[in-house]
Amino acid sequence: MAAIDKTASNSIRMKSSRLSLKAQKNLSDISPAPVPRSSHRIRSSSAEFDEKVKTNSASKRGQAGSPTVSQLNQSQSNVVEHKEEIHYSLFNGFNSSGRVHGICPLANLGNTCFLNSVLYALRFLPGFVHDLHHMYSYLQISSNQNVTSSLSQRMNFLSELHNVFTLLKNEECNISEGKKIPALHPLQFLESLRSVNPQFEGNKQQDAHELLHCLLDQLFNLPQDYVKNENSIEESLKPPKSKKRKRNMKILKDLNSPKIFDIVGSKFVGQMSLETRCVECEQINRREENFLEVCVPVKTKSDLDDDEELSDTDILLTALCTEEGLVGSNKYWCDFCHHHNEAERSVHYRQLPRNLLIHVKRFSSYSRTFATKCCDAMPAPFQLPCFCYECLHQDKEHKKGQNGFKFENAEHEEDLSASHLPYFLTAFVCHLGATISSGHYISFVYVNSRSLSSCLEKQLETEENISKNNFECSFLRCCSSHLDRLLSSGICNGKDGFSVPIPSEGVWLECDDDKIKVVSFAEDT
Amino acid sequence: MSMIGGHRQNSSHIARKKVQISFVIRDEVEKFHRSSVNSLQYDPYLHRLYSAGRDSIIRIWNCKNQKDSYTQSMEHHTDWVNDIVLCCGGKNLISASSDTTVKVWNAHKGFCMSTLRTHKDYVKALAYAKDREQVASAGLDKAIFLWDVQTLTALTASNNTVTTSSLNGNKDSIYSLAMNAPGTVIVSGSTEKVLRVWDPRTGNKLMKLKGHTDNVKALLVNRDGTQVLSGSSDGTIKLWSLGQQSCLLTIRVHEEAVWALQSNETFSTIYSGGRDKRVYVTEPRQPDRSVLLCEEENPILKMFLTPDNSSLFVATTSSAIKCWPVNNRVVHSRESSSPEEDDEENPKPLFASPEWTIKGGSSIRSFAVLNDKRHVLTKDTQDNVVLWDILKAVKVEELGKVEFEKEKQRLNKPVFVPSWFTVDLKTGMLTIHLAEKRDEVDCLAAWVSAKDAGFLSDEGDVKVNYGELLLKALFEHWPRTFGSREDEEEEGENNEDGSESELSQRNSHSPRGPKSGNKYFSLPPHTPVIISEVQGRTLYRLLCGDAGGETEGVLLNETVPPWVLDIVVDKTTPKPKNKVYFILLPHASSGIKREKKDRLSANDFIQIKKVQEHVYEKVLCSGSESGSNHTEKQDEKNDLSSIAEDKIQLLCNEKVLDPQMDLRTVQHFIWGNGSQDLVLHYRIVK
Secondary structure, three states: OOOHHHHHHHHHHHOOOOOOOOOOOOOOOOOOHHHHHHHHHHHHHHHHHHHHHOOOOOOOOOOOOOOOOOHHOOOOEEEOOOHHHHHHHHHHHHHEEEEEOOOEEEEEOOHHHHHHHHHHHHHHHOOHHHHHHHHHHHHHHHOOOOOHHHHHHHHHHHHHHHHHHHHHHHHHHHOOOOOOOOOOOOHHHHHHHHHHHHHHHHOOOOOHHHHHHHHHHHHHHHHHHHHHHHHHHHOOOOOOOOOOHHHHHHHHHHHOOOOOOOOOOOOEEEEEEEEEEEOOOOOOEEEEEEOOOEEOOOOOOHHHOOOOOOHHHHHHHHHOOOOOOHHHHHHHEOOOEEEEEOOEEEEEEEEOOOOOOOEEEEEEEEEOOOOEEEOOOOOOOOOEEEOOOHHHHHHHHHHHHHHOOOOOHHHHHHHHHHHHOOEEEOOOEEEOOOOOOOOOHHHHHHHHOOOOOOOOOOOOOOOOOOOHOOOOOOHHHOOEEEEEEEHHHHOEEEOOOOEEEOOOOOEEEEEOOEEEEEEEEEOOO | OOEEEEEOOOHHHHOOEEEEEEEEEEEOOOOOOOEEEEEEEEEEEEEEEEEEEEEEEEEEEEEOOOOEEEEEEEEEEOOOOOEEEEEHHEEEEEEEEEOOOOOEEEEOOOEEEEOOOOOOOOOOEEEEEEOEEEEEEOOOOOOOEEEEHHHHHHHHHOOEEEEEEEEOOOOEEEEEEEEEOOOOEEEEEEEEEEEEEEOOOOOOOEEOOOOOOOOEEEEEEOOOOOOEEEOOOOOOOEEOOOOOOOEEEEEOOOOOOEEEEOOOOOOOOOOEEOOOEEEEEEEEEEEEEEEEEEEEEOEEEEEEOOOOOOOEEEEEEOOEEEEEEEEEEHHHHHHHOOOOOHOOOOOOOOOOOOOEEEEEOOOOEEEEEOOOOEEEEEEEEEEEEEEEEOOOOOOEEEOOOOOOOHHHHHHHOOOOOOOOOOEEOOOOOEEEOOOEEOOOOOOOOOOOOOOOOOOOOOEEEEEOEEEHHHHOOOOOOOOHHHOHHHHHHHHHHHOOOHHHHHHHHHHHHOOOOOEEEEEEEEOOOOOEEEEEEEEEEEEEEHHHHHHHHHHHHHHHHHOHHHHHHHHHHOOOOOOOOOEEEEEEOOOOOOOOOOOOOEEEEHHHHHHEEHHHHHHHHHHHOOOOOOOOOOHHHHHHHHHHHHHHHHHHEEEOEEOOOOOOHHHHHHHHHOOOOOOOEEEEEEEOOO
């Protein structure tokens, strides 16, 4: 967790902005990976799926569930972006139309758009609420009176977060046709948030990015601290008595073998290595780090070399894998040369998380007090191929191979391909407004009816159609969003009464506090 | 076209950046390179080799006398010398350095004629068109400047501007440059990975050549400007046709980056060297049949093929230069060697040992500043450990090949002195920087008692400031620091005590004004003094002993920063800035009851005995002495301190404190907590 904290703060320090956040995945269909590798992928992910049913070790990315091709190809991404780029990539393609009545909105409690936008994004991040539910219910079962007050505060935070999703679902279940669902006031959650992090006290404008980090940090640290706490208690009270106690112990052991509980660590944290090469002696200095999000500078077509036609994906990839030159007055102190030399700093992603957070750095601060927002449009493709070191490196190898070099990595690739599925954009949080301390947040989320991932608790896969599922995971009854119902019952009616056709592959919603609208593709830009 | 300042730099930008004073601790004559050798040139008429070192020195070697080839040093740069070219038939040498300057030298006599300060960043590469006597310079500021050598050599102090034309278009830092002899084509290699080609006569861009996948650090153009050879950090050597604007041949023989290339005029034999420490010979007609000429012990930075194609000088990241035999002998042995013997993985070099070697010196690779912040322990590439006195800019002792850490522990005393200088090893020698405030190091922060510093003084307990002493010594030959006549007399009186003998001794070897410098010591007059922007350009360099010269005086006036003038000219004594905050409490065993908690502050160099006096006087005897007048006090002073020392004991963390210890040492070594106020307990000794 230390590493995570560090990454987070580094990224902020890096000078740019802190505002907006994320988006995420979708499950459906967007088609698989690039041609040469897609067949490998599907095959090996099915293999992995089979294994998963037996062992508890769970795949990193393949969705269990019924193994349709499209599902297997899903992986997810939270793309954090800023608003301007949305104008570009979305508003060029979508027109906003009527309000949505099937989803329970969140009310603005006074400058709480930062909170709502993050909650919307997390709610529709596939698998997140589900994982949260299990984490919550396990910690709930095993909780006892011996927790310290700060820990119980944080437990309360978790429970309130869970509660928000539960309440939302209840509202949605109780809806009667044609009636508007009243907006939910996430007041209790806000209070629990303030109790764990005083930074959010007062009805001030807050940074959604910081909230997201705070939230994920809490979820990351809580299970571990909880285990620590339990262990220390166990030592003090030697003989465990009741059966319940024993059960707790077992659960806690499970806690140590993470996955289920480590919902942040296992799904949001990736590994990167930062390499600095002195241009003079060409020695490489390498540092490995865990990351919770990737910060990218705003890149547009005009920043890149004009000679080649670049797709949106290429541009984003360039931004993600940017090589930075340490030049001019920012030279690198090379220990080997004992001299300030130019150096090239590059980032390689050793391992990418299942859910990828991308933070677009739109604010650059030239001094402590003054920050400017970069309003250039940045492309945000709906799908992003895996860009880990291995994949990029293989591409290179492959090219070399065509030039007559040997290409020996094919087998290797097949083994690992399951974790190299592409990412799909599932949500993004945008900051509207010109300065860092003002403005408004809205989020765009992608919703479809098959947003349930496998349930590891019972090691049963749930079917995508919830209503037909006999082995219901408790999550479904508790806080799962009833999206199938929403979509299939055609609730997305505009005010005017014309109905918006629901694309079978899902729909994008614009969530602006208590106003939720469908974003639809326009026929032309 | 731009007008630029030549010999003298324009003083307008001095005020903008922080300026620091640096000096180098070294021998008067440094016969051997102290660090890597970046570039080589050879004068076939005089059989002289010129070598440009990262130790900032260009050395001249007499190749006729291989036993003792050192001829002369050309010293004026203050940072790595990256490239040199010999022009005007060997009369002049042009050099490019990381101090951002290009210098023009009289090569025969070895002195610097002028300095060009047009570049804004390290100058990495030079190119020379022999037929037109034109030189081009390029570097990390992405700019290429073209210079007419005749104009450069005619520069004087009064006629100090020169017109240059620049070639623009590079997007990244330039690491290599080449021009053909008639000056019709110039090529640059950069981290942009493309070669850019211009016509230097018109300044027109001719083309870009793409193909390398990494920085290009070595370039050659053939005489008629039709072909270019490039060596890249991607490990390949490429032969390009400028007419076809395409790559004719890619030679993949090196395992790592190619950093050096040489060839004969027609490009029929190519010598390449690089990071893999190997020199290969390749003939483009048979690119697959490269021959390993020799294997060096260090990565190869530069090679020079003598005009008769008989010898190849090789410079590496070590400080030695080796001369390898080449040419016919190579071809010969290649044809005689049967291919079956070739072991693909470990080919045997044609030559196991060089014809001759120009010995290199050791470079300092690591250092430790001792606790007294005056002595520095260093270890060099030959594992020799040396102790230096920074204050006097001299070597104290060569300790030989001993264990560095052990020696450091042995020499370190439990004293604490604030840092006041920074050490820089970029040249392989000790460079010391003094700055007003750099990386939290303030060169005027260190006050110590003269006694502790080993300086005799009759004036009792005198404190000296290390930075002040050193700055005064560095500029003691500068007439402006001599002071006015009255000052001299005044100061002279103060001076007629213990330091008298030392003073006169000092005066015997330096014709300084009667009162300049500090009264304790002088620096070796050969010590180079460098005035530069912090992490930036060098403004001026001179030898400590030369400051009396007229030109030097003018340049010093322009470059010495105000904070130094305050000390060395205006003789302002710096104010102690570092305070120690502490709380005085009666010790539990003393039986003294005192309600008031005294939170006090004192200069960090105040000794415990002063605190004892304070306790005796102000805490224990408060009130009783209020009647005594000033003169009495003065007389009593010495008595008082000895009484106090006898009667009062101070403790910190239950440890009895030595009266000679100063507060900052107590804070650091006994209290050990910099963020909390120091707590001292006192008790009366019976």
